[in-house]
Amino acid sequence: MMLRLEGVDQYYGESQALWDLSLEVPTGSCTCLMGRNGVGKTTTLKCIMGLLPIARGEIRFGDRLLSRESAESRARGGIGYVPQGRDVFPLLTVDENLRTGLSVNGGARGRRAYERALDLFPVLRDMLRRRGGDLSGGQQQQLAVARALILEPSLLILDEPTEGIQPNIVQEIGDTIMRLNREMKMTVLLVEQKLPLARRVADRFTILDKGRAVAGGPMNGLDDEVVRQFLTV
């Protein structure tokens, strides 16, 4: 098992956002975390990355007890995170945006990872001197993924990468996620609300509702009744 959450509770002040949440991301899988707006998907990812404290429960990454490690150690130690809204530095160039990832993976290894990330997104290679803020939404999303890949993660976490992206680019982002997962053997935890895309790229799902896991399993077992009850289509 690549990643396992067990019995996680999380609070914003007095308000409980996650309730006894358990979640498994098997090694090699593309697992989709699903659910309507406000159910706790982003909160879950931030707990995994150590950006929010948890009140109870455990988070394990391989044989490491992640919930004891700092956010920095989690990011350095094999988990790539592309936050919701992409988070590209608008005034830095594409090259500079990518190099912010290199600061934690320096030297020859970092340079190879930098080249590999550009090989995966050739469009970025032609735009190295452009400012992040001047790219289209889809290009910014590619840049955000490329930057996460420079740390050579074994687990890649993506929070709604197709939100607000033109339909024709949505397919491209889906293709990229499938390539990372199937060809490059990267384990993926994806938050995605577009059901057809989720069905295409992911092989497992977990659905959250009001901070609780309410359904999960192999993607081909996601039935219409569960979709009607818990998802927006």
Ligand SMILES: Nc1ncnc2c1ncn2[C@@H]1O[C@H](COP(=O)(O)OP(=O)(O)O)[C@@H](O)[C@H]1O
């Ligand atoms: N910084 C915050 N402070 C207080 N409540 C928050 C904060 N961020 C999110 N929440 C609340 O936590 C719940 C889950 O939010 P979130 O994890 O962002 O949901 P999702 O990503 O599934 O849309 C929501 O009710 C939201 O209003």
Ligand SMILES: [Mg+2]
């Ligand atoms: Mg969210």
